Amino acid sequence: MLFAVICNDKPGHLDLRMATRPPHVEWLNGLNAEGVLKIAGPFLDGDGKPCGSMLIIKAQTLEEAKSIAGEDPYAKAGLFETVEIRPYNWIFNNPEA
Numbered sequence: 001m002l003f004a005v006i007c008n009d010k011p012g013h014l015d016l017r018m019a020t021r022p023p024h025v026e027w028l029n030g031l032n033a034e035g036v037l038k039i040a041g042p043f044l045d046g047d048g049k050p051c052g053s054m055l056i057i058k059a060q061t062l063e064e065a066k067s068i069a070g071e072d073p074y075a076k077a078g079l080f081e082t083v084e085i086r087p088y089n090w091i092f093n094n095p096e097a
Contacts, residue, residue: 002038003065004088005055007074010081017050023073031057036068038090052080056088 009017031037036058042050053074059065065085069075075083090097 001059001061002088002090003057003059003062004084004086005057005065005069006052006084006086007054007069007072007080008043008052008082009050009079013079014049014051016077016079017074020073020077020079027071027073028055031068056090062087 028037028040037055038058039054039056041054043052043054045051053072055069057065057068059068062085069083069085074080
């Protein structure tokens with residue numbers, strides 16, 4: 001099953017995001033190699049600067065998806081103001097369909 005992980009950064013935390021980016025990207029590369037990561041990228045603010053994240057991950061249950069999301073170095077660093085995890089059905093342009 002797929003899950004959308006929608007994260008909004010705390011206001012004024014761009015420096016924390018940028019400082020934590022290398023381990024975050026390394027973590028994403030690991031998920032990608034395992035076949036867990038389907039889509040990932042930042043949300044952008046009005047100035048084109050990152051202000052949140054969206055991931056589509058593969059997990060068996062919501063609890064597993066929460067566990068995976070909790071391992072994100074951004075989450076561990078306290079970057080996110082909110083995190084929402086919802087089941088997702090990828091219909092259009094899914095290369096695995």
